[in-house]
Amino acid sequence: MLLALGLNLVIGFTGLLDLGFMAFYAIGAYTAALLAIHRVPFVACVAAAVAASTLIRVIVGFPALRLRGDYLAIVTLGFGEMVRLTLSNWDSLTNGPKGLPRVGESIPPASLLGFTLSTNLHYYYLIFACVLGAIWVCTRLDQSRLGRAWVAIREDEVAAELMGVEVTKQKVVAFGLSAMFAGLAGAIFAHWEGFVTPESFTFWESCLLVCAVVLGGMGNIMGVVLGALCIVLVPEILRDILGSTFANARYLLFGLSLILMTIYRPQGIWPSRRRTLELGPEEPGESSSRDTLFDAEQK
Amino acid sequence: MSFLEALSVSKVFGGIAALDGVDLSIKEGEILGLIGPNGAGKTTFFNVLTGLYRPDKGEILFKDQRIDGLPPHEIAALGIARTFQNIRLFTNMTAMENVMVARHSRTESEFFGTIFMTRSFRREEQEIQKSARALLDRVGILDRGNALAKNLPYGDQRKLEIARALALDPKLLLLDEPTAGMNASESAELMRLVEKILKQGVSILLIEHQMRVVMNLCHRVVVLDYGEKIADAAPAEVQKNSAVIEAYLGTSTHA
Numbered sequence: 117m118l119l120a121l122g123l124n125l126v127i128g129f130t131g132l133l134d135l136g137f138m139a140f141y142a143i144g145a146y147t148a149a150l151l152a153i154h155r156v157p158f159v160a161c162v163a164a165a166v167a168a169s170t171l172i173r174v175i176v177g178f179p180a181l182r183l184r185g186d187y188l189a190i191v192t193l194g195f196g197e198m199v200r201l202t203l204s205n206w207d208s209l210t211n212g213p214k215g216l217p218r219v220g221e222s223i224p225p226a227s228l229l230g231f232t233l234s235t236n237l238h239y240y241y242l243i244f245a246c247v248l249g250a251i252w253v254c255t256r257l258d259q260s261r262l263g264r265a266w267v268a269i270r271e272d273e274v275a276a277e278l279m280g281v282e283v284t285k286q287k288v289v290a291f292g293l294s295a296m297f298a299g300l301a302g303a304i305f306a307h308w309e310g311f312v313t314p315e316s317f318t319f320w321e322s323c324l325l326v327c328a329v330v331l332g333g334m335g336n337i338m339g340v341v342l343g344a345l346c347i348v349l350v351p352e353i354l355r356d357i358l359g360s361t362f363a364n365a366r367y368l369l370f371g372l373s374l375i376l377m378t379i380y381r382p383q384g385i386w387p388s389r390r391r392t393l394e395l396g397p398e399e400p401g402e403s404s405s406r407d408t409l410f411d412a413e414q415k
Numbered sequence: 416m417s418f419l420e421a422l423s424v425s426k427v428f429g430g431i432a433a434l435d436g437v438d439l440s441i442k443e444g445e446i447l448g449l450i451g452p453n454g455a456g457k458t459t460f461f462n463v464l465t466g467l468y469r470p471d472k473g474e475i476l477f478k479d480q481r482i483d484g485l486p487p488h489e490i491a492a493l494g495i496a497r498t499f500q501n502i503r504l505f506t507n508m509t510a511m512e513n514v515m516v517a518r519h520s521r522t523e524s525e526f527f528g529t530i531f532m533t534r535s536f537r538r539e540e541q542e543i544q545k546s547a548r549a550l551l552d553r554v555g556i557l558d559r560g561n562a563l564a565k566n567l568p569y570g571d572q573r574k575l576e577i578a579r580a581l582a583l584d585p586k587l588l589l590l591d592e593p594t595a596g597m598n599a600s601e602s603a604e605l606m607r608l609v610e611k612i613l614k615q616g617v618s619i620l621l622i623e624h625q626m627r628v629v630m631n632l633c634h635r636v637v638v639l640d641y642g643e644k645i646a647d648a649a650p651a652e653v654q655k656n657s658a659v660i661e662a663y664l665g666t667s668t669h670a
Contacts, residue, residue, distance in 0.1 A: 253530055260529040260540070261522055264508075268516040271505035278465055280491035280520030280583055289526070 133189040135322055136196025140169040140295040142203060142317035144302020146210060149312045158307060165303035166296050173295030174288055181287045184273075196322055204314040213314055239308045246304065247341075250297060254337045257293075266290050267335070320367065327370055331377060417476060418443040418618060419464075419587055424473035424483075426456075426463055426642075433459040435642040436473070441587065446609070446619040448633035448650070450626075452662055455639040457622045458500055461589050464620075465497050466490040477587070492520040496585035498576040500592050500622070506565035510556060510575050513564050514547040517582035550578040554608060570601050577608065587618045594625055606632055630654070638662065 144165035151161045180191045204213045257263040265286050268276040277283045306312050324347055332343020351366045419441040426434040433456045441447050449457050462468045464475060466487035475483040482490050496517075505513050522539050529536055551557040554574040559567055564575060573593055580588055590609070594602035606628055613619055623629050629636060629650060636653045638646040640662040646653050653659055 256529050256532065260536070261519060261543070262526065262529060264512055264516045265519050267508055267512075268505045271507055272503050274467070275499070275503040275505065276516065277487045278467070278491055278497060279517040279579060280488050281516065282486075282488045293526075 133185065133326075134192045134294075135189050135319075135326065136192035136194070136199075137294070137298060137325055138317045138319070138322040139196040139199035140173055140298035141302045141305070141321075142199055142312075142314070143169040143172055144299035145306040145312045145316070146203060146302075147299070148303035148306040150209070152307065161307070162300060162303040165306075166299035169295045169299030169302065170292050173298075174292045177288045177291040181284060181291065193319070193322075196317075196319060200314050200317055200319075203317070210314075236308075239304070243304060246300060251337055251341065258337065262286070262289070270335075324370070327374055330374065418445075418478060419620075420476040421460075421464070422474050422476070424460070424463060424470045424475065426459055426468055427471050432642045434463065434470070437639070437642070437644050439637055439644065439647075441618055441620060443586075443618055444613070444616065445634050446613050446621060446632060448629040448636040449620060449622045449639065450624070450629060450636060451639035454641075455662075456642040457639055458591060459642075460639070461497060461591055461620075461622065464490075464589065465495060488520065491583055494584065494586035495589065496580035496583040496587075497589035498573075498580050498591055498593060500595065502572050502576055504564040504572060504575060504579070507563060509561050509563055510551060510567065510571075510578075511544070511547050511560045513575055513579050514550050514582045515543050517579045518543045518546060521582075521584060547582065550581050551575075553581070553611075554578045570597060573597070573605070574608070577612075581612070581617075585617060587620065588612065590619060590621045590623075592622050592624060594623065594628055602628060 147168040148161040148165040151164055152158070156164075176195055180188060180195075183191060203210045257266075265276065265281045268279070268281055269283055269286060273283055305316075328343040328347040329340050330343070331346055332341065333339025347370070354366075417440055419439075421437060421439040423436040423438055424434055425432060425436055437456070437460065439447075439460075449460065451457055459468065463470050463483070466482070466485055466489070470483050473483070474481055477490075477493060477495065480493070482493065482495075485493075505516060508516070522543060527533075548557060548560070551560050554577055556567070556571050556574050556578070559571055564572065567575060577588075577590070577593065593609070594605050597605065602625060609619065609621070609632060621629070621633060633650055636646070636648065636650050637644060638653060638656070638659050640658075645658045645662060646656045648656065
């Protein structure tokens with residue numbers, strides 16, 4: 117869910133289609149894992165993971181963000197695969213496809229302010245707090261100068277530039293911020309699972325994330341939270357009902373639901389609404405109605 | 416000191432000279448009309464001025480500073496704002512937000528102020544909203560402030576574009592056919608608005624096809640034809656200029 121919120125900054129607000137978001141989750145997770153093996157405290161691991169994924173994201177972002185639309189999608193997709201392949205082949209650092217930690221090493225449980233997170237419930241609270249924090253950050257951004265600039269870039273890049281928005285800089289900022297979310301999520305994941313392999317960060321996972329954002333409603337924070345819940349919970353629930361055959365068919369079902377969504381409800385389950393602002397003493401009661409058909413966000 | 420000075424500006428697209436050595440100057444407080452047949456290079460000239468295109472030759476000085484080659488957002492921040500011939504609003508944002516976006520270069524809140532809602536962030540946000548309301552009021556569409564831009568009627572979209580451009584606090588406003596597709600009373604209303612903006616000290620460069628608007632409003636008129644400047648004079652003189660008549664109506668001498 118953290119990941120979906122981070123990705124929403126990029127796809128939902130700024131309108132940049134990113135198909136390799138998992139790469140930065142992976143970078144975060146591996147950074148944290150490598151440091152934790154050497155008994156680096158949890159907080160420092162998280163900080164390093166966030167810093168590493170953000171830094172790499174910004175470095176990749178500068179050349180990549182000159183591309184538009186589909187081309188950017190291809191580059192991000194390629195970068196996602198590059199990271200995964202690097203992780204599975206750089207044996208000396210990442211132990212290849214066998215994952216980290218190696219035999220005889222371990223990732224110690226995370227401890228925060230002297231309190232050791234040992235059960236799933238503890239991690240649940242930690243993740244819950246992070247998601248709340250992320251929602252707060254996103255909401256603030258949505259209603260600020262930066263968020264407005266991002267949406268303007270999504271709507272019309274040229275017009276935004278001519279209205280004084282530094283388009284390239286703002287894209288890199290949005291790109292970097294989203295990687296902070298991914299790095300944070302990756303670090304928590306590594307400590308929680310106690311084990312990371314390249315298999316956790318495949319292209320399919322990136323796809324599912326995009327699904328979560330699109331399904332929930334691009335640009336709408338609560339919509340994206342809802343979308344992420346659907347993507348995670350629906351298979352779990354259906355697995356109990358339908359048995360294991362379903363697990364094999366879930367990508368098929370997701371694909372189908374996405375196609376149906378794009379045809380019948382392209383704005384997502386919970387579409388984004390622009391904020392209504394006070395217009396002065398004589399409140400006109402003019403409410404913004406949203407068309408069912410929109411096309412700009414698809415571009 | 417010159418306000419805006421374009422010196423022999425040329426722009427070539429694949430062998431065709433869209434602009435061919437155009438000299439043009441605008442004085443402070445002036446409203447200059449830019450006319451010419453379709454394809455004469457008027458909009459190209461706007462695009463060069465605002466930094467969307469880099470001129471192949473020539474230079475552009477704004478208040479004695481070279482601006483050709485600067486990125487568009489820097490030129491916008493220096494005080495040159497424009498509207499578009501085919502309206503380019505942020506369609507899925509409200510009218511208010513469209514104007515608020517254009518306050519971007521006049522404000523400075525960054526990430527941390529935003530997240531922690533510092534006092535300066537909140538004050539700035541208040542100011543952005545206040546000035547956006549004032550601007551919508553100025554062009555007369557305040558009551559539609561919360562409507563999505565794409566749901567506004569055509570005439571209001573044109574006005575919103577002007578309000579958005581004014582949000583940059585421009586010294587020079589470039590209007591690209593603001594009355595296109597408007598009926599007589601709508602364009603008369605728009606002319607009054609343009610006059611009001613001019614009185615408030617904003618210089619204006621106006622591309623316009625309706626001659627009545629140009630002749631009534633402009634202090635001076637520049638005529639382009641095939642990327643070349645063929646006239647630069649007061650409206651009444653331009654009307655009598657034979658080169659201009661020829662450009663618009665074709666040659667009448669047959670033999």
